[in-house]
Amino acid sequence: MRIMRKNYLFGSGGRWQRLTPLFLLLPGVLLYFLIALGPSIATSVYSFTDASGLKGAPVNWIGFDNYKEFLFQGLASRDNIAATLRTLQFSALVTVIQFTLGLIIAIILNQNLRGRTFFRTLFFIPVILGVVIQGLMWRLFLLPRGGPMATMFGWLGLQSEFLGGQPSEAFMWVIIVQIWANVGITMVIFLSGMQTISEELYEAARIDGASNWQLFRNVTWPQLTPAINTNFLLNIVGSLQAWQLFYVLIGWKPGSQVLGYLVFAEGFGGTDNPAFRQGFAAAASIVLFFMVLIIGAAANKVVSWREQRYM
Amino acid sequence: MTTKLNSFIGVFTGGDSASARSRRLKVVSYLILGSLAVFYIWPLIMLISTSLKPLTEYLKDPAGLPTAPTLANFAEAWELANFPQYLLNSAFYTVTATAIFIVSSLFVAFPIARDYFKGSNIILTLYVIALFLPPALIPQFQLILNLGLYNTRPGYILLFLINPIGMIIIVNYIKSIPRELDEAAAVDGASYLRYVLRIIFPLIRPAIATVTVLHAIGIWNEVILPTIYLTNADLYPITRGLIVFQGVYGNNWPGIAAAVLMLMLPLLILFMFLQRYIISGLTAGAVKG
Numbered sequence: 001m002r003i004m005r006k007n008y009l010f011g012s013g014g015r016w017q018r019l020t021p022l023f024l025l026l027p028g029v030l031l032y033f034l035i036a037l038g039p040s041i042a043t044s045v046y047s048f049t050d051a052s053g054l055k056g057a058p059v060n061w062i063g064f065d066n067y068k069e070f071l072f073q074g075l076a077s078r079d080n081i082a083a084t085l086r087t088l089q090f091s092a093l094v095t096v097i098q099f100t101l102g103l104i105i106a107i108i109l110n111q112n113l114r115g116r117t118f119f120r121t122l123f124f125i126p127v128i129l130g131v132v133i134q135g136l137m138w139r140l141f142l143l144p145r146g147g148p149m150a151t152m153f154g155w156l157g158l159q160s161e162f163l164g165g166q167p168s169e170a171f172m173w174v175i176i177v178q179i180w181a182n183v184g185i186t187m188v189i190f191l192s193g194m195q196t197i198s199e200e201l202y203e204a205a206r207i208d209g210a211s212n213w214q215l216f217r218n219v220t221w222p223q224l225t226p227a228i229n230t231n232f233l234l235n236i237v238g239s240l241q242a243w244q245l246f247y248v249l250i251g252w253k254p255g256s257q258v259l260g261y262l263v264f265a266e267g268f269g270g271t272d273n274p275a276f277r278q279g280f281a282a283a284a285s286i287v288l289f290f291m292v293l294i295i296g297a298a299a300n301k302v303v304s305w306r307e308q309r310y311m
Numbered sequence: 312m313t314t315k316l317n318s319f320i321g322v323f324t325g326g327d328s329a330s331a332r333s334r335r336l337k338v339v340s341y342l343i344l345g346s347l348a349v350f351y352i353w354p355l356i357m358l359i360s361t362s363l364k365p366l367t368e369y370l371k372d373p374a375g376l377p378t379a380p381t382l383a384n385f386a387e388a389w390e391l392a393n394f395p396q397y398l399l400n401s402a403f404y405t406v407t408a409t410a411i412f413i414v415s416s417l418f419v420a421f422p423i424a425r426d427y428f429k430g431s432n433i434i435l436t437l438y439v440i441a442l443f444l445p446p447a448l449i450p451q452f453q454l455i456l457n458l459g460l461y462n463t464r465p466g467y468i469l470l471f472l473i474n475p476i477g478m479i480i481i482v483n484y485i486k487s488i489p490r491e492l493d494e495a496a497a498v499d500g501a502s503y504l505r506y507v508l509r510i511i512f513p514l515i516r517p518a519i520a521t522v523t524v525l526h527a528i529g530i531w532n533e534v535i536l537p538t539i540y541l542t543n544a545d546l547y548p549i550t551r552g553l554i555v556f557q558g559v560y561g562n563n564w565p566g567i568a569a570a571v572l573m574l575m576l577p578l579l580i581l582f583m584f585l586q587r588y589i590i591s592g593l594t595a596g597a598v599k600g
Contacts (some may be wrong), residue, residue: 003428003429004427004428005426005427005428005429007425007426007427007490008425008427008428009493009494009497010493010496010497010501010502010503010506020502020503020504021418021421021422021427021428021503022422022428024418024503024504024507025418025419025422025423027415027418028415028416028418028419029419029434031415031469031472031473032419032437032438032441032473032475034454035447035451035454035469035470035472035473036441036447036473036475037437037440037441037444038447038450038454039447039448039449039450039451039454040441040444040445040446040447040450041444042447042450043444043445043446043447043448043449043450044445045450046449046450046453051449051453053452053456055456055457055461104343105343105344105347108340108343108344109344111336111337111340113337113340113341113344115344119344119348121586122348122351122352123347123348123351124590125351125579125582126351127593128528128532128578128581128582128589129532129575129578130528130531130532130533130534130550130578131532131534132532132534132550132553132554132571132574133532133571133574133575133578136553136557136567136571137354137355137357137358137571138354140354140357140358140361140564140567140568141353141354141357143373143564145373146372146373146374147373147374148353148354148357148374150374151374180350180351185593188590188593188594189593189594192590192594241446244534244535247534247535248534248554263446263448263449264448264535264539267448267449267452268452268538268539278449278452278453281448281449282449282450285445285446285448285449286445288445288446289444289445289446293443296443
């Protein structure tokens with residue numbers, strides 16, 4: 001059997017020599033199967049077991065029990081469903097605000113303004129800092145007593161307990177930090193999309209007497225389709241799965257958690273119950289996976305409709 | 312260029328002469344930029360000013376600027392938090408895992424890009440699919456645990472040896488290198504290994520730089536995986552060390568601020584020099600659709 005195609009030109013020597021690329025490829029691919037693809041698929045298997053995080057502990061097949069517990073078992077499942085709905089709420093708010101804000105900033109910075117490089121860098125920097133720096137920076141900034149934001153709120157006659165307040169209040173602040181941290185990516189994707197739009201299109205439209213709004217509506221918006229679609233999908237999928245800022249900003253706080261955090265906390269003992277409930281966590285992560293899949297597919301429908309219309 | 316895309320805000324500024332309108336547009340633009348910038352600059356200033364205050368002064372007036380700036384917090388955080396060890400760990404994990412990942416990916420990406428054997432496209436598809444599969448978190452933990460690699464350096468590094476998006480970027484870049492080059496090298500009698508390492512590797516440097524930087528930043532910033540996999544404080548990377556430090560010295564914000572700045576510095580330096588690669592990596596494929 002021939003493994004290598006004819007277009008492989010190296011290794012005129014023996015048979016083994018011809019297989020060099022295959023041997024060199026194997027470590028990378030095996031690692032990938034072992035660490036990423038295999039475990040990813042195995043998640044669904046684990047979701048039907050009572051696996052714990054203990055080495056050598058027996059793992060039993062328990063059918064749909066984890067899913068039943070997640071959905072129907074008294075108070076706990078009410079919390080789980082609340083966390084699921086909260087994930088949707090988080091994702092919707094983050095997507096809408098981050099998308100809009102990123103677009104507005106990009107439109108402004110795409111003009112020939114003095115200082116545009118400075119502002120672009122400024123808004124982008126949090127992206128590379130990671131959740132620990134982002135989170136601790138904002139915990140300092142949002143200290144309820146005498147912190148900078150509290151002082152500013154004082155001037156305006158407002159009051160907030162910020163991250164230490166009621167779960168719903170803390171939740172809103174996490175949303176703000178999440179957007180603050182990631183709007184830079186949305187912005188650079190829009191900016192790079194805008195740079196591909198030909199100036200001639202604007203000139204032509206302007207000669208026809210188009211207003212600024214018409215320019216935006218009929219030139220920018222359709223021409224920006226690839227960047228709009230990317231940002232739309234990235235924001236939705238990213239925010240459904242985001243939870244690390246909850247971990248750094250407020251920790252495990254019942255009544256403010258999203259599904260991603262629930263998976264981590266159940267699986268690795270972050271809840272009030274220190275047991276590692278990894279089978280249950282796997283089931284919760286499958287629930288999250290289907291949420292991402294369904295919403296992502298719906299978003300993708302919107303995206304391909306836009307492409308048909310504009311491209 | 313000036314008027315390109317100022318359309319959106321322009322809508323709110325009404326008629327008048329073109330120059331008056333464009334001036335007003337600029338004012339509105341700067342107002343929006345300025346009010347957003349406050350929330351990017353102020354937290355940073357707070358961080359710096361807090362790190363320069365003695366604790367007693369901080370407790371009295373958390374938001375004000377320091378009256379007698381001191382570097383004592385940096386020295387304190389450096390020693391108390393076991394910082395040198397954590398930094399060294401972070402650097403070790405980042406460099407080792409990134410290097411292994413890049414070299415192994417190069418040899419996966421090249422034959423796939425050249426379609427050297429049957430099924431090479433399937434492999435690429437499997438990399439793309441991974442982006443849509445459930446998280447690997449739980450089975451990955453079971454795997455590391457049962458391999459006896461829990462709470463060890465090799466086990467922790469193992470987690471960072473893959474990056475599907477990075478792989479796809481490298482494959483696409485190799486496709487832009489003309490095949491004639493392969494033919495010429497083969498005719499000259501170059502070996503496969505030598506060709507990939509000595510000719511291809513330097514040619515795809517922009518893609519390698521992008522993927523390296525993004526991968527390395529991801530490892531450097533990771534905080535969840537060390538929480539899961541490392542219980543021995545001697546093995547902590549700096550992010551985990553910082554979270555633990557924050558838990559122990561909860562009210563010592565000057566110390567925490569100093570520590571955060573020390574963690575931030577390498578990232579900012581990296582960003583200054585490699586901004587181009589970072590941004591091109593994050594926007595890769597986004598524009599062409």
